[in-house]
Amino acid sequence: MDKSSGIANDIGRSGLKRTKHRTVILEILEKSDQPMTAEQIFLKMGQEGIAVSLSTVYRAVESLAQKKLVTALEISGSNKTLFEYNRKIHRHYLVCLGCRKIRAIAHCPLKDYEEDLAAETDYLISGHKLVIYGYCPDCRKNAAMTPKEWS
Amino acid sequence: MDKSSGIANDIGRSGLKRTKHRTVILEILEKSDQPMTAEQIFLKMGQEGIAVSLSTVYRAVESLAQKKLVTALEISGSNKTLFEYNRKIHRHYLVCLGCRKIRAIAHCPLKDYEEDLAAETDYLISGHKLVIYGYCPDCRKNAAMTPKEWS
DNA sequence: ATAGCAAATGCGTTTCATTCGCAATAAAAT
DNA sequence: ATTTTATTGCGAATGAAACGCATTTGCTAT
Ligand SMILES: [Mn+2]
Ligand SMILES: [Mn+2]
Ligand SMILES: [Zn+2]
Ligand SMILES: [Zn+2]
Numbered sequence: 001m002d003k004s005s006g007i008a009n010d011i012g013r014s015g016l017k018r019t020k021h022r023t024v025i026l027e028i029l030e031k032s033d034q035p036m037t038a039e040q041i042f043l044k045m046g047q048e049g050i051a052v053s054l055s056t057v058y059r060a061v062e063s064l065a066q067k068k069l070v071t072a073l074e075i076s077g078s079n080k081t082l083f084e085y086n087r088k089i090h091r092h093y094l095v096c097l098g099c100r101k102i103r104a105i106a107h108c109p110l111k112d113y114e115e116d117l118a119a120e121t122d123y124l125i126s127g128h129k130l131v132i133y134g135y136c137p138d139c140r141k142n143a144a145m146t147p148k149e150w151s
Numbered sequence: 152m153d154k155s156s157g158i159a160n161d162i163g164r165s166g167l168k169r170t171k172h173r174t175v176i177l178e179i180l181e182k183s184d185q186p187m188t189a190e191q192i193f194l195k196m197g198q199e200g201i202a203v204s205l206s207t208v209y210r211a212v213e214s215l216a217q218k219k220l221v222t223a224l225e226i227s228g229s230n231k232t233l234f235e236y237n238r239k240i241h242r243h244y245l246v247c248l249g250c251r252k253i254r255a256i257a258h259c260p261l262k263d264y265e266e267d268l269a270a271e272t273d274y275l276i277s278g279h280k281l282v283i284y285g286y287c288p289d290c291r292k293n294a295a296m297t298p299k300e301w302s
Numbered sequence: 303a304t305a306g307c308a309a310a311t312g313c314g315t316t317t318c319a320t321t322c323g324c325a326a327t328a329a330a331a332t
Numbered sequence: 333a334t335t336t337t338a339t340t341g342c343g344a345a346t347g348a349a350a351c352g353c354a355t356t357t358g359c360t361a362t
Contacts, residue, residue, distance in 0.1 A: 055313075080349095
């Protein structure tokens, strides 16, 4: 409908060709509150009646990630790469070991720690990745009996 | 030689059978300053004249990890799982994007942050994983021209 | 609009780390 | 020493992701 809606344009502006598939994939990720695997995206497209090859989904998320429209994340414990719409905010993740839901955390407690570390190690720090594991309110009750691993 | 040397005994005490392979694997990891992949362990055993099947290495590190004698880590950007001798110290990692060397960091800047987060989110926090990316002193010069991604 | 070119797609094939099945072997228990 | 049970070797299977190539589509410059 809305031709000037960000998403489709963002793809064009990125230098990638603006195809139906890429637009749909980016929209799906933008709407999802959870990062998704390539296969989940593929299945959702199927549900929406959009025929696509799984290879294409893999190639689409890869190119979108290259253009920074999508972020790829590898959370320990899942062997599949997750993709999320890049909302351009530095984020961390709180992963529930019970239901595997991923909750984003806006606050970064490491801002000045990075500087200390740079001074101490003489490294040039580019960034960091922090994932916190635990049990969400819903899963806390079961957690007591089935404490799952996280490392 | 030293029958009471920690490593071999630790395996026995863990409930696992104390085999030559497991002992060697654990010794290799204990001596290594870098976490190693299953294949690297396998190759090193070959160099040391110890015939072993790669499957066995995979099964050994898996069982040793289960018994907490080794720790498995999945650093973003490598598709292979790394294993390290478990020195029973909470650690973080500083990964050089130039040479891929991994340096352990003893200090944890997140001790009380976890409590704040628990209070704020009502999650039961089990732990966290922090990886910091950058360029080591040796690689800093090249870093300027070839800034690699870290996700 | 149209032609021409570069990029994207479909479909099948391949790669590669890791896992598995099962018979043979070695370690612990008796 | 004999039995019991876990470990190993080897090859085959798995599964996510990458790839090759012929076909199609989006974009650009007429
Ligand atoms: Mn941060
Ligand atoms: Mn920590
Ligand atoms: Zn949960
Ligand atoms: Zn380096």
